[in-house]
Amino acid sequence: MARSPQKYRVKEVFYDGVVHVIFFDGAHCLYNYWELRTGCTCAKCVHEVTGEKLLDDQTVPLDIRPVASEYVGNYGLRIDWSDGHGTGIYNFQQLRDQFPHKTQSVD
Structure with a gap:
């Protein structure tokens, strides 16, 4: 089955107690800060x-929060966390397909 390009293209990312990722196909996914931080797969967090x-x-503090973030190409998001960690890249395909999240309709 061919991968839908729209399914993994991100339109917007914002933060308000959770990470909101809005995809171009209309999906609006919400991610818990602590779950994202503890799910980091960088070489410091997971043996290569x-x-x-x-x-x-x-x-990882329960009150962990993002302090800055940036897109990595068209495929991911790098987040600087309040605990000083910032080397992980969250791949949009993995976020959409594998990371636990809630969904919300986009109005």
Whole structure:
């Protein structure tokens, strides 16, 4: 099955207690800050070779929040977190298909 280009293209990202990602196909996905931060797959958080999780979730504050972010090409989002972490890239396809999220209709 061919991948729909619109399904993974992002129209807007904003923050108001959760991360909102609005895709061009109309999907509006909401992501919990703590779940995103503890789900980071960068080399500091997950072993590059074995895939073993290196990040101890208990070290991430429950009140974690983004302090800055930037798009990485057309495929992902890099977030600077309030705990000082900022090397992870959240791939839009993975966010849409694999990360736990809630959906909201776009009015």
